Amino acid sequence: MGKHPWLLIPYILGTFIVAWLIGKIVKPYETDVVRSGVTQLKAVLLGKHRIHWWPVLWRKFVASLLTICPGLFLGREGPSIQIGACIGACFNEKFFHLTDKDKYLLMEYGVAAGLSAAFSAPLAGTMFLLEEMTHNFNSRILIPALTSSIVSAFITFLFFGTKPCLYIPITTKLPVASYPCYDAMLEEK
Numbered sequence: 001m002g003k004h005p006w007l008l009i010p011y012i013l014g015t016f017i018v019a020w021l022i023g024k025i026v027k028p029y030e031t032d033v034v035r036s037g038v039t040q041l042k043a044v045l046l047g048k049h050r051i052h053w054w055p056v057l058w059r060k061f062v063a064s065l066l067t068i069c070p071g072l073f074l075g076r077e078g079p080s081i082q083i084g085a086c087i088g089a090c091f092n093e094k095f096f097h098l099t100d101k102d103k104y105l106l107m108e109y110g111v112a113a114g115l116s117a118a119f120s121a122p123l124a125g126t127m128f129l130l131e132e133m134t135h136n137f138n139s140r141i142l143i144p145a146l147t148s149s150i151v152s153a154f155i156t157f158l159f160f161g162t163k164p165c166l167y168i169p170i171t172t173k174l175p176v177a178s179y180p181c182y183d184a185m186l187e188e189k
Contacts, residue, residue, distance in 0.1 A: 011070070014070060015070055015072065018066050018067075018069075018070055018072075021066060022063045022066050022067065025059050025062055025063055025066075026059055026063055028055070028059075029052070029055050029056055029059055032051055032052070032055075032056045033056055033059045033060050033063065035078065036075065036077065036078025036079070036081070036082070037060070037078050037079065037081060037082030037085075038078060038081060038082075038132070038133075040082070041081065041082060041085050041107070041111060041133065042132075042133060044085075044104070044107065045104050045107070045108065045133060045134065051085075051086070051089065053086040053087075053089035053090050053093070054086075054090070056082065056086050057083060057086035057087065057090070060079055060082055060083055060086070061079075061083060064079040064083075076118040076119070077114075077115055077118050077119070080114040080115060080117055080118035081111050081114040081115050081118075081128075082114070083110075083114055084110035084111055084112070084113045084114025084115070084117070084152075085107040085108075085110045085111050085114065086107075086110070087110050087113075088105075088106035088107040088108070088109055088110025088111075088113075089106065089107050089110070091106050092105075092106045092107070105141070105144070108129055108133060108134055108141060108145065109129075109144050109145050109148040110148070111125075111128070111129050111133055112125040112126050112128070112129040112145040112146070112148055112149045112152075113125060113148040113149055113151070113152035114152070115128050115129075115149075116148075116149035116150070116152040116153045116156075117152040117153065117155070117156045120153050120156050120157065121153065122146065122149035122150045122152070122153045123146075123149070125145070125148075125149035125152070125153075126142065126145045126146045126149045129141070129145050130142065130145070
């Protein structure tokens, strides 16, 4: 578009069409799909809200994909956390059938795995779950959450490699004088 500025017009029109389409996809489950999903998941884990995992999962995934593809802004952590929790709810419903007391465990592990996948940081995923979502530091949550986070980060490395997704190559080095705090320290010596 730098060489052909007229292409900005169809890009903007296409962006409006994508935004309209996202609105249509999200509308039926608006309270569960919009925003990051962290507050909705906190309400679910407290037993104050119920989430239908399949409609939320596919709507969140498709809306996130439609947002990212044309270059619009979207935070990685919120969708990843909510998608991970929905996958955990799916596993509980389809395979494990945990008791009412334990029904949110797989969602919690999915939260840790989702954040870990978003940033390739297993400890961050686990700590986020323990500090922000459950407020509970026991081994029953810690060890499986850490395991799911490590597996998630490993799968992310297998698919995407170790290069950061927002990679900015550094081609030149800035002189020390361009850092005022270091410049002042050098003048003192």
